[in-house]
Amino acid sequence: MFSRPSFIDDTAIARTVAAHWLPAATEATHLPWGFGAYHWRVSDGTTTLFVTLDRPGRRHTGDSLEAAYAGAAALAAAGVDVVCAPLPTRSGRFTVDVKGGEGREDGAGSLSVTPWLEGRTPTQEQAGAPAHVRKVVAALAALHHAVPPAGLRAWAPLIGPGFAGELRERTARPWTSGPLAERARRALAARGDAIERWSSRYLELADVARSRRDTWVPTHGEPHHANQVLTSGGLKLVDWESLALAPRERDHPDLLAAGAGDLLRPDPAMIDLFALDWRLSEIAEYTDWFAGPHTGTADDHTALAELYEELEEPPDVLGQRQTPLR
Numbered sequence: 001m002f003s004r005p006s007f008i009d010d011t012a013i014a015r016t017v018a019a020h021w022l023p024a025a026t027e028a029t030h031l032p033w034g035f036g037a038y039h040w041r042v043s044d045g046t047t048t049l050f051v052t053l054d055r056p057g058r059r060h061t062g063d064s065l066e067a068a069y070a071g072a073a074a075l076a077a078a079g080v081d082v083v084c085a086p087l088p089t090r091s092g093r094f095t096v097d098v099k100g101g102e103g104r105e106d107g108a109g110s111l112s113v114t115p116w117l118e119g120r121t122p123t124q125e126q127a128g129a130p131a132h133v134r135k136v137v138a139a140l141a142a143l144h145h146a147v148p149p150a151g152l153r154a155w156a157p158l159i160g161p162g163f164a165g166e167l168r169e170r171t172a173r174p175w176t177s178g179p180l181a182e183r184a185r186r187a188l189a190a191r192g193d194a195i196e197r198w199s200s201r202y203l204e205l206a207d208v209a210r211s212r213r214d215t216w217v218p219t220h221g222e223p224h225h226a227n228q229v230l231t232s233g234g235l236k237l238v239d240w241e242s243l244a245l246a247p248r249e250r251d252h253p254d255l256l257a258a259g260a261g262d263l264l265r266p267d268p269a270m271i272d273l274f275a276l277d278w279r280l281s282e283i284a285e286y287t288d289w290f291a292g293p294h295t296g297t298a299d300d301h302t303a304l305a306e307l308y309e310e311l312e313e314p315p316d317v318l319g320q321r322q323t324p325l326r
Contacts, residue, residue, distance in 0.1 A: 002032045003299045005053070008098065010040065013111070017042045017051060020089040020096050021113050025049075034226065035302060037241070038109075041116065048116035049087070053098070054241055055109040058158055058284055062097060065110045065241055067153050069094035072240035074149035075218065082139040084229065084236040086112050114238065119231035127225035128258040135235050136223065136255060137263050143237075144217040144248045152218060155246035157206045158281040164196035167283075170291060177293055180304050184290035188283070191311045195283065198276055205273035209247050218243065219250040250274045275314060282310045 014028035024044035028051070031039040038053040054065055069086040073094060076085035086094045095110040126132060171189040175181035188195075220227070221242025229236045244250075249270035256264065256271065286307040294300045 002035070002302065003297045004030050005038050008053070012098070013040050013051060013053070014042055016096060016098055016111055017049065017113060020091075020111075021087060022047060022049060034239075035299070035306075037239075042113070049113045050116050050238075051111065051113050052239075052241075053109045053111050054095075058281060058288070060241060062095065062110050064153055065112070066093060066095045067151050068241050068243040069112050071149040071152045071218070071243050075143070075146055075243075078146060078149075080143055080146050081233075082143060082235060082237050083240070084114050084117060084238045086114050086240065117229045117231055117236060117238070119229045119236070121229055122225050124225050127228065127254070130259075133255060133258045133260050134263070136228070137260055139235050139237065140220070140223060140248075140251050140255075143220065144251070146218050148218050148245055152243065152245050154213075154216070155209075155219070155244040155250065157203065158277065159199060159202070159284055161199075161203055163280070163284065164192065164199045167195060167287060168192050170287065175291055177291055178300070179296040180294065180300055181290050184286065184304060184307055187308060187311055188287060194311075195280075198280060202273065202276040202280055205269055205276070208269060209273055212247070215247065216245045217248050219246045219248065221246075221250060223251050224254045247273070250277075253278070279310050279314065282306065286310070 010028040010030060014025050017028070018025040022042065022044050025042050026045070027043050029041045031041055033039050037055070040051040040053075042049045042051050054060070056062055056065075060068070070093075072083050073085045073088065076083040088094055089096060095112050097108070098111050099108050122132060127136075167188060171185050171192070175185045220237055220240065221244060222239065223237055227237055227239045229238055247267070247270045249266045252260075252264055252266050252271060253275060256266065286303055289300075289303055290307070
């Protein structure tokens, strides 16, 4: 997240890392990077770690985060070089439950760490260059051909058949939960028909995907440019919290937008499924965000802009969509 968390401070982060990973850790620096989780740089003067605090929500629970990070570590141990593997605690787990000040439940989350990578993250433009696209295609092919780790969770729809109706009910009356609440509610209410159609199509395609469960592979879930680091040892993918067994097309949207369709030859129906999976899960997350207490921070404004984007008409990813969303 771009803003510091209000429920936990840098000292508490350093103390937790020292207790479970790096005994002499004394310094934690908040990093305003990414969106959706909080990050810190923690050091003991010799070793530096990248620390992530994930908060439970619709996408994951504490148990699913532990399984995802353990699965990523298992893939790295099996030789999947693209994985920047989380580091285990001294007890062997990969996450530690933390709470905010004075045990505040609203500050609960799961802390994890990875080695600090020396390298650079490509810009979106750089990530679209043909040579880079080929690197990512090759890296994902290695991931998709890997033996699934024991305990790896299977992808499942993040919304159910009642989502559109529940959303209509939630947006039928004014929201007073914060300064951006009404703007979000009005935008959602205005797109109720589209959300209902998208949801219906999504659930149909999810059934198709489940009928092909024997073809599912380990997938990263969000291998976009912001989760890529170019190091002296090659391309690394970070942020493995979404690791899951799924159709391989789950990892393809950004590559298709960069023109890699001939290399990937995806199933258009599965591309539609995961375009909708992202769109509808984002809409659900931002609905919860703005229906709940918020104060109008920079993160709140970023979230509202992203909600508006998800409510727009979907782009034609394949050039000629064979399974229309509408």
